[in-house]
Amino acid sequence: MDGYIHSVETFGAVDGPGLRYVVFFQGCPLRCLFCHNPDSWKMGEGEKKSDTELIADILEYKSFIKRGGVTFSGGEPLAQPSFLLSLIRKCKKHGLHTAIDTSGVINIEQSRSIIAEADMLLLDIKTFDAELYPKLTGHTIDNNLATLEFCEEIGKPVWIRHVLVPGYTLVKERMEKLAEYLKQFKCIEKIELLPFHKLGEYKWEELGVPYQLYDVPVPTEEEMAMAKEIFGLS
Ligand code: SF4
Numbered sequence: 001m002d003g004y005i006h007s008v009e010t011f012g013a014v015d016g017p018g019l020r021y022v023v024f025f026q027g028c029p030l031r032c033l034f035c036h037n038p039d040s041w042k043m044g045e046g047e048k049k050s051d052t053e054l055i056a057d058i059l060e061y062k063s064f065i066k067r068g069g070v071t072f073s074g075g076e077p078l079a080q081p082s083f084l085l086s087l088i089r090k091c092k093k094h095g096l097h098t099a100i101d102t103s104g105v106i107n108i109e110q111s112r113s114i115i116a117e118a119d120m121l122l123l124d125i126k127t128f129d130a131e132l133y134p135k136l137t138g139h140t141i142d143n144n145l146a147t148l149e150f151c152e153e154i155g156k157p158v159w160i161r162h163v164l165v166p167g168y169t170l171v172k173e174r175m176e177k178l179a180e181y182l183k184q185f186k187c188i189e190k191i192e193l194l195p196f197h198k199l200g201e202y203k204w205e206e207l208g209v210p211y212q213l214y215d216v217p218v219p220t221e222e223e224m225a226m227a228k229e230i231f232g233l234s
Helices: 051-060 081-093 108-117 132-137 142-154 172-182 201-207 221-230
Strands: 002-012 020-025 047-050 069-073 098-102 120-124 158-164 188-195
Touching: 002 051, 002 081, 020 051, 020 081, 047 051, 051 081, 069 081, 081 098, 081 108, 098 108, 108 142, 120 142, 142 158, 158 172, 158 221, 172 221, 188 221
Parallel strands: 020 069, 069 098, 098 120, 120 158, 158 188
Antiparallel strands: 002 020, 002 047
């Protein structure tokens, strides 16, 4: 079975527990204003690879990642469901831990059987503000929250990721509401707050896509400290 990937990282240390092989899938239905990989948006572009080819490459690193695992990131991995499921099953057959790094944009009815087979989810919550969500991503929030609720229902471990963008998500009241909402979920093992950065700005220029966050500063240390306190991480 073939799929489209954007790139791979063979010694990833930030996308899940331990040292990991990270597969960045090509294609994403969202258009986050702060996206640093807009070149991963278009479906059907990128590098065409077969599942067997990719697994063979992953297995080359098995001794390094045996205490970590494999993370399927993007783009949006759940937007290529059959390819993703096949890779998860093959990894598990070889005793490798699997994580899906997702925005939860795909309808949960389509993705629940795949999520159920992975060992854990890294779930991006772009914002908890239902009005801001479409302005920030181009989609509604419903599937994002439904994905978290499904993980709670089946006891699937989740690490939440939340990008702090000054004036958008780095707003005290918005963070307080999200922190309060997340408290009820027993499936959440960790919350990671990621500061907005501008490293992908040049990619928007290269693609000729208007970038709206030129004037938005990166968060200050004080702002990050405030956010950590709100989420109980300090
Ligand atoms: S979900 Fe990720 S890849 Fe997709 S637009 Fe948002 S930041 Fe970019």
